[in-house]
Amino acid sequence: MKFTSLITSALSFKAKYLIILFILCLQLTSVFAQELPNREFRGVWVATVSNLDWPQQGASAETQKTALRTLFDKIKEANLNVVFLQVRTECDAFYNSGKEPWSRFLTGQQGVNPGYDPLAFAIEEAHKRGLELHAWINPFRVNSSTSSSIVYASNHVSKAKPEWLLSFSTGKKILNPGIPEVRNYIASVVQEIAENYAVDGIHFDDYFYPYPENNFTGITTEDSQTYSQFGTGFTSIGDWRRHNINETIRLANEAVKNARPTARFGVSPFGIWKNGTPTGITGMDAYSAIYADALNWLENQYVDYLSPQLYWAIGGSQDYRKLLEWWSDKAYTSSRHLYAGHALYKTTYSEQEVPNQINITRQNRHKNALGDVLYRATNLKDNALNIHTLLQNTTYKYPAAPPAMNWKNGTPPAAPQALTAAINETTGDIEFTWQRNPANSDTHKRYVLYTSATPPTSIAEIQDGSVRALEVAESFTMAAADVPPNASYWVVTELNAGNLESELSNVATVGNVASIRNIARESVLKVYPNPATRVVYLDLKLKRNSLVKVELVAIDGKVRGRAVQKRYEAGNHTITINRDKLPAGIYALVINIDRQRVTKRVVLK
Template sequence: MPRPPARLILILATVLLGVAVLGLGLLRAATYEEPDPAPIAGQEAVPAAGAPGRCGTVPVRATRELRGMWLTTVMNIDWPSRPGLPKEQVQAEYLRWLDLAVAQHHNAIFVHVRPSGDAFWPSAYAPWSEWLTGKRDGRSPGWDPMEFMVAEAHARNLEFHAWFNPYRGSQPAPAGPGADFAKLAPNHPLLKHRDWAISYPDGKTARLYFDPGNPAARRFVEDAMLEAVGKYDVDGVHFDDFFYPYPEGGGNEFRDGASFAKRADKSLGRADWRRQNVDTLVREMSERIRELKPWVKFGISPFGIWRNKATDPAGSDSNGLESYDAIYADTRRWVRERWLDYIVPQLYWAIGFDKADYAKVLPWWSALVKGTGVQLYIGQGDYRVGEKGPWKQPDQIERQLALNDRYGVQGSVHFSAKQIREDRLGAVTRYRTKHYATPALVPTMRRLPLRPPEAPRATAARRTDGKVAVEWQARGGTEPVSWALYRVDGAAANLVATGRAGKQDAVDPAPPAGAATYCLSGLDRSGNESAISDPVSVSP
C-alpha cells in the first residue's frame, strides 16, 4: 500500500535544486534508454482502434490518460470512515468518493478490497474485513460491498480496479491481531494452515504473512484474489508494493529459513530464491487473469526505485532503498517480460530531492516501458503536500504532471482519496485546472480484446436544466459499453463528457449559451472507439 511518511526509507530533503541543475538532470536522464526486449509469442493483439474521425468538418480531440485515486480501507484511512458503520452510511460515503472522482475528471478508482488477508466480498478464502464490519468474528455484514462498489463505479463510467495485498495475513497490534493466532477471525485460513504463516517483525508491530516461498500458500492467495475476479465485473487487478515485508532493522529477520531449506533450488541464494517466489506470483497471476477474463487489466504499484545506478549500471540516477534487494521485487523484469499491463511506480519525492529526484527517476521508468506495451502511470504523493521543504509549494504535483506529459506517461494515480478531498494548499485545484480541466478517455491497450462498435446515430439535441442532452441510438451488432460526447469549439470538436451506455442520453454538463454542435462516439469495454456520429445542433 502507498505509505505515510514514516514508512518511507529515504531521508527527506528540504531544498529544491536550482532551475539550471534541474535542467541538467533532465538532460542526463533523457539520454538513458533500455534496449527493447524481443516480442513474446501470443501477447500481441490486433491494434487498437485508430482516431475516430471528424465531427462534420472538424477533427475530434480527446485526451487519452488514466486518472485515478487510491481508496484505502486499511486502518480506515479513507473509507469507511470508521469500522462497524451501518450499510446505508458505508454506501453513502462510498458514493461521495465516486462523486469526488467524477468532479476531478478521473476515470478510474482503485479500491482496497483485500488489505490484510481479509475481504470486502463474501469469500470462501478469507474472513470479512474488520475495517468494514468492526468485528473480527468473520460474520457477514448482510450485504455485498463489492457488487455495490463495482456497479456504482460503472454507473459513473469509472473503471474499477480491485486492489489486493497478496501476502499480508493480519494487521499489527493493537489495531489488529498482530501475530496472535488467538485473535484471528475463526475462519481465518492461517488458523488451519499455521505452517503457511510467518511473523514479522518482532514485538508489538508484528503481523502475520503468508509465506511467499510456500507453493500451497501462494496458490491459495492467488485463488483468493481470482475468486473476486471471477465473481465481479472488475476492470483491473491491482497490487501495491507489499510482497516480502520492508526491512525493519534492529536485528529483525523474516524467518523463512525452513521454507528456503525445504524448497529452494540449491543453486540459489536466499535473495534470488525470494525474488523467484515473487516473480512466480506475478507471472502466475498474469497468466491466470488472462485465462479467466482476458479483458481484465493487471497492474502493480511498486516502490519507485528498482536499483540505484551505483549498484547496477542499469539502475536509476538515485540513491535510496532498492526494491530489488530490500523487498525482492524485480520490477524491471516484470515489465520486460510483459507480465503486467500497466505499472504505477510510487514516485513520492519532490523535484530536486537529492536521494531520488522525481525529474531523474521518472525518465528511467519512461525508458523502461518503451517497446514493451506496458503502460506507465505514476503514483503521485498527494499526501505529502504541505510537508516542509519543497512540498510547501502548492505547484509541486502540478509541475510533476507537466514532466509526466514530457516523458509520455499515460496516467496518474493519486494517494490518497482523503488528500484529494482536503486539497491542501489548493494543490489539487491547481493541477486539476491545469491538467484535468476536461474529461479524458482511458488509454487503449493492444493486448485487450478489440470490439469497437459502429458509429452511433445522434438523433437530436435539446436544452434542459442548464444542460444539453443529446439523444442517440446504437447501430450494428456490437453494443457500446460507454459513450464519448464531443462539442465543436472552433477548429476542433473537444471531448466534453463521457458516460455509460445504459443511460441513453449523452449530457453536456456545461454547454455554452449560444448555439452548439455535437457528435458522439461509442466505446467498447477496452476503450476502443467507434467512428463519429453525424453532428446534431442545439439552438441558443
C-alpha cells in the first residue's frame, strides 16, 4: 500500500514552506456538527442482575469475554464514551472480593469463581476502546429474587450478618441503612473496588429503601426497633431514614476520594424528587417513598454528578423538559454535573423521542447538564427504536470527550508531538500519526483529534463540533468518504484518567486534497530504500514537462538538504538524495511539482 504524507505548515505562505509541521487535513463541518459538543458525557448502563445485558449465565469465560467485547464494540460504534457496568447486584461481586461472594449471575451458583476477573477484564477492554468504565453498585439489595431455590454462599451477608437485614412481606431483603455498621460496610465495599481496580468511577443506582410495588406500599414499621436504637435526635422516622441514606452517600464519596482521587462518584436517583416539584409534575417521589434526598447530596457535594432517571416523554405530568431543567438548575447551583438518564426500552416512544431529549439536555449545558446515560445496553445493541443508527449517524455523529470536573485536583498531561498525516494513493484514506509526550505516564490515556477552519493556538479557540476521533493509539485512519476536499487545520491533545486535557500539539494544514490526489496519479512517486542508511532515491514518472523541487526537512521544520530544483521533461527520472552528515531520525522528503506538493516520510537509520 502506498501512502503519501501531507505536511504543510500553518505559516507556509509567509515562511516559504520552511516550517514543516507533521499534520493533516479533513472535514467540513456542517451547521449540525457545530452543535455537537466537544465535551459531553455519553454513557450506557450494562445491567448484570438477572443477566439482563450480560453475561450469559453459566457460559464459559471465553464466551462471556467475547460477548462483552462485542457489546463494547457496539457502544464505541455509536460514539458513546462511558460504560456503567453493574458489578454488585445483591451483595455479591463481579470482581475478586475479599468481602463478598462471586455473583451467581456469572456461573449459576453464588460463590463459584468464574475463571477470570470480569471487572478487571471489562476495564481493560473498555480502556482499549477509549471508553471509561464506572463500577455500578446496588448498595443495599440483598436478594433480587425471592425464589427459595437460590442457594447463597456461606460468606453472603444474609448468612454472615443476618442481624443487618431488613425483611419485607414481598420476600425482598435489604441491608438496614439505619445501622451505622452497615453504612461503614458499604463504604468499605466501595473502597475495596476503588483501591484494587482502575475504575473511572463508582456509581450507585436508585435502590435505597424499597419501592412500593403491587400490594406492597413501602416500608412501614420494619425498622422501628432500629429507629429506637439509633434514632436519637430525630423527631420523625422519615427524616432519620433520609439521614441514613445521606450518610451512606457521604461515606461512599469519601471512600472514592481517598482510594482513587481521579475517580468520579455519582448516583442515578429516581427522576422525581418530590411530588409537585417542579410545578406541574406529579407522581411517586424518591424523597417520601424510598427516602432518597438527592438535593441533600448535591448541596453538600457528596456526589460529583447526578444522573436522574428521567424515564418519561417530553410533555405530560412527568415532562422530561421540566424535570431536566429543574435538575440542571440544582446541579448548577451546587457546582456539580448532571447527566440525564433515558429509557431506551419504552416501546411507546417514537424514534425521535430520545434524540429530542438529548437535544434538550444540550440546551441546558450552561446549567451543567453535560450529558446523558442510556438504559440499557441491550436496547442500544439491538437498535431499539433505531436508536443505535440515529446516535451513530446524527445525534452522536462525531466523538466527544467526557467533561472534566474542575473541583478534582490533578495535572494536565503534556501535549502530543510530531503529528503527521498520510494519504493512501489508492483508497484516498488518511492516516494520522503522532507521538506521545515522554513526560506522560497515565495508563488510561486517550487522544482527541480536532479539525479547525483556522489555525488554533489554544483549546478555547476550537469550536464545538470539531472532534473527529477519540483514540487510545497514537494513530487514526479516516475513510476516504469522510475526507474533505478543501484545506483544513488539525491538532491533537491527550486526556488523562481525570479527563484533564493537554495543550494543543503542533498545528498544520494540508492543501487541497483533490490536487494532491491528482499529482499522485500524474507522477508515480517511489522513495527507496526506506528506511535508508546512506542514500535515498526518488523515482518520478512525469506525464508532462514539470518544475521539480525536492527538499529534505527535519522534524523541527528546518530544511536539512536540497536535492534538486530544476525543470524536467516528461518521462522517467531518478533523483539522488545524499544523507551527508544528517543524524538518524524521521524526515520529510518534500516534493514540489509545478507548485503542487507531496511529502514522503523518510527514516534515516
